[in-house]
Amino acid sequence: MRTVRRKSVPPHFSMCVQPAFIIGTNNEDSSSNFAPITWVSATNEGGDDYLLVVSMFGTKRTKQNVLRTGLLSANLVSRDMLELMDYLGTRHARDGKKDGLTYGVSRGAVLDVPVLDASRWVYECEVAQSVETGASTTFFCRIRNVQMDEGLACEDAFDVDLTRLDPVIYSGMYHSIGTLLGKIGDFS
Numbered sequence: 001m002r003t004v005r006r007k008s009v010p011p012h013f014s015m016c017v018q019p020a021f022i023i024g025t026n027n028e029d030s031s032s033n034f035a036p037i038t039w040v041s042a043t044n045e046g047g048d049d050y051l052l053v054v055s056m057f058g059t060k061r062t063k064q065n066v067l068r069t070g071l072l073s074a075n076l077v078s079r080d081m082l083e084l085m086d087y088l089g090t091r092h093a094r095d096g097k098k099d100g101l102t103y104g105v106s107r108g109a110v111l112d113v114p115v116l117d118a119s120r121w122v123y124e125c126e127v128a129q130s131v132e133t134g135a136s137t138t139f140f141c142r143i144r145n146v147q148m149d150e151g152l153a154c155e156d157a158f159d160v161d162l163t164r165l166d167p168v169i170y171s172g173m174y175h176s177i178g179t180l181l182g183k184i185g186d187f188s
């Protein structure tokens with residue numbers, strides 16, 4: 001394997017490879033709000049279930065709604081949802097309803113959260129714990145339900161072919177993924 005010649009650069013170059021989700025929340029008047037959040041990861045308390053880790057900066061409506069209700073949906077963004085994500089992420093709910101694009105919204109199957117009809121993979125989540133770091137709040141969320149595209153045939157969480165989900169990956173720019181390379185153990 002080749003040795004990469006690297007150079008040191010200032011920390012503002014820090015970059016994370018981020019999965020793109022649109023977070024659905026309930027407004028105070030019971031209407032729905034959606035905004036992209038890509039600071040999303042996972043952890044495990046023990047047992048088979050995961051906590052979804054979702055981090056939000058500032059005072060955006062999405063964050064206020066999660067702080068107030070303790071509920072959110074995380075709707076995985078596939079490439080065909082890119083225009084919607086870009087639209088929702090460049091408007092603040094405090095400036096008015098984000099109704100410049102038409103998109104289908106349903107209610108969660110288990111939790112009272114708004115979900116996007118276009119998403120192929122949806123988590124319905126309840127906040128278990130939150131941690132403040134300066135202007136950001138990180139929510140550790142119990143996944144109460146997963147909705148997956150009926151066309152996906154997955155045995156378990158390690159058997160999901162991302163090329164079928166076609167997720168958008170964010171780094172400051174939008175990307176898509178290309179190739180299924182194999183499973184753990186295939187290369188050792």
Ligand SMILES: Cc1cc2nc3c(=O)[nH]c(=O)nc-3n(C[C@H](O)[C@H](O)[C@H](O)COP(=O)(O)O)c2cc1C
Pocket residue numbers: 033034035036037038039040055056057058060061062063085086088089090091092093094170
């Ligand atoms: C691609 C993309 C990714 C984003 N990721 C995050 C994020 O991880 N955390 C965050 O606090 N804001 C993030 N934002 C910003 C919010 O989506 C943006 O502030 C949005 O307008 C908030 O909408 P709201 O007022 O409906 O809550 C992202 C925006 C875009 C376009």
